[in-house]
Amino acid sequence: MNIVIIGNGITGITCARNVRKLDSNASITVISGETEHFFSRTALMYIYMGHMKFEHTKPYEDWFWKKNRINLIKAYVKSLNSKDKTLHFDNGESIAYDKLIIACGSVPNKFGWPGENLHGVQGLYSIQDLEQMERNTKNISSAVIIGGGLIGIEMAEMLHSRKIEVKMLVRENFYWGNILPREEAQLIGKHISAHGIDLQLNTELKEIISDDQNRVKGVLTNKGEQFECQFVGLTAGVKPNIGFLEKHELETERGILINEYFETSIPHIYAAGDCAQFRNPKPGEPAIEQLWYTGKMQAETLARTICGDKSAYNRGIWFNSAKFFDLEYQTYGQILPEINDQQKSFYWEHPNGKHAFRANYSSKDESISGFNFIGIRFRQIIAEEWIREHKTIGFVIQNLKKGWFDPEFSKAFYNDISHSYLQSLKSGNEE
């Protein structure tokens, strides 16, 4: 069996590794134009900030690939011929496959803003983007970031580490307000501001202004304000990187359309990770999953199918994590910005504004449906078990200590949280 994988990101590589584990005879080839070896995309920011060098972001030493007989080809795929089952590269070479896995990731979103292609304007996704950012931000003093999401805050932290002044234009009322409930969004917004980032809420980009050398010199907002800057970061999300399939018969929409087995519209071709779009996502789940964690889980499932154990994707109980400057964030289960009419929500925040806890639960049977932790580390297996087993909010609050994952000797807040919960019960009864 000759398996060819497009993309050496977390999805492609996890798939290659798992196929190798299940089948020691398969021929496995991974193609990437970005880098020769797998690196951790999530660590790009730390290279810029000088916490790590590129070599530190490679999860496996370079001998690993040969030892595990995973062939690596450094080239961009130009076209796909699914009748001959052949891929053609930009360097003129080609490769045949029995089974093809497309895991080619994303590219930054652009929305047709005037000036979005000026020098000094860019997104951040690939190592090439990072190199460009290094050039674009050399000796500059101020930058504007468009979009208040996770890449946006990473870019802000990166620029901040080089003492570059940063303004963030955020469309919503609060930082990351389309994902976070108001309290968490406000808390994080305050933390970001405390680090000297100028958050411009309720503000959208209207135009990027050019100097006479086709370089950015400022931005104009929908409020008519003009901010001078020498760099603009476009971080309003990412979209599937499927430009090379434009004229192909493979069915695509926003991403490559797949079923729960990662099968595309053409036999023997599979797609997974950022570039894939589920035809029929389960209720409450997104059609395109663009996370490190989901890429990894999708690839593990797909590897089983490839090796003959046909398995449907089940991403299990949702979880995600992030870090906003010094604030760590973990979420388990489902927490939407607003609760619905069958839900209740309990929120606790430390007076110092650096720790917060939220639990959403059913107003009928009090069973828990999701958690947010800020500045608190919590055990994933415990949080998931409680959600899966429909534990009540009362049980959860009483047993928080079980899942507490903060370092030894840290001040623990489970007693404060439980005290605050009992208070809220009391005042609830009095009303």
Added chain:
Amino acid sequence: MKDISLSIASPAAASPLQKAGAALTACAILSSIIAAFGAGTSNPLLFFFLITGLFISGGIFYSIPYFKAQAGIKNDGIMQNSLSSRGAIAWGIAILMTGFYIILYWFPYYLEGLIRTMDPLSMMLRNKASDQWFLYGAFYTLAVLIMGMRFIAKYKFSRYHIIRTISVMFFQLGFAFLLPAFLLKLNQPEFYFSYFWPLKYSYLFPNDIDYLIQSGNLGVFMVFWGLVMTFIATPVLTYNFGKRWYCSWVCGCGALAETLGDPYRQNSDKSLKAWKIERWMVHSVLVFITLTTALLWLNSWKSGTILGDASGLFSQWYGFLIGSVFSGVIGTGFYPIMGSRVWCRFGCPMAAILGLFQRFKSKFRITTNGGQCISCGNCSTYCEMGIDVRAYAQKGENIIRASCVGCGVCSSVCPRGVLKLENLEEEGRFIPYIRHEDKK
């Protein structure tokens, strides 16, 4: 993949306070050199205060920006800084430190003037004139205290780091510097209560034990203390807390590595090859010192009839190669190039024994929090022992490695809070995380 533009980035420049700190430290080194050339002999007290004062104020100035900054990870620019990323400054410091050790061990007469600056302190503490070892002890303790303060400032967000650092500072100052000096003043044997066999190998050699027992009741207690610590406390404490109870909480070598060595922790080699070399070397040293000790006892039991001088020669060579060259010259001198724990990782027989307990019989582990690792590599990069922490974390496995000294920095630098040092039930610590959906 070349590092192209990424390595020539201009990092955030040092703040004026840090420049002042560096300047004061440079002045302290200059004063030391002037003292060594003879000025210290004529003006010991002046140079004592000059040198220590400049070192301490340099350290304070250097630490102020950390105290003032928002609490959090402060690793910006480390990979672009010549000092911390094996640049020209790092090589310069490595040569300076290595040279200091060579002069100290084999040509102490060049340090005569500097040694004399410590006479007033030595007279006060020990009632006798200073020598090269007292000078070394004073500088060593000063380095641990000053750089310990910097470490506490840098990691002020973590109570684990604060408490642990206060602990190593306390043991260095109290148990490894003041108490032995005070014992000398009382005409008792100079004994280090914080060092045990096999790190302080001679404490179980027949000659040392004879000498201690003959020196009186306190000497007998010292022998008893040494035996208890080596054979009872070590296994019991390591079973309950891992080897960290010693290596990053008590030990003087660990104290220097955790404080003076912290700026270089990222330079340890993380490759599989380095791990292989580490296991061969550190366990060979352990076998070597155990054999030496056994031979010495056998020889002493047979009154020197079996081996004659051979076993004495054995222990002398061990003292030269391991005790001096490895633990001092290479172990500390090479901090800026090979990372802060070269000795602890490749050479320390105590670390080897503690490591065997930790790996095979202990409640300690670094727990990986489910499937949350994003493989970023911060943990591995900042592991001073060269453990590829990420290799375990990304598989959902707990980290249980003989070499782990439990410094806790991997857990601190993890941007997703995936790692936790803890002592739980021994059973099940090797079981990896499996997604509920994947369980069969």
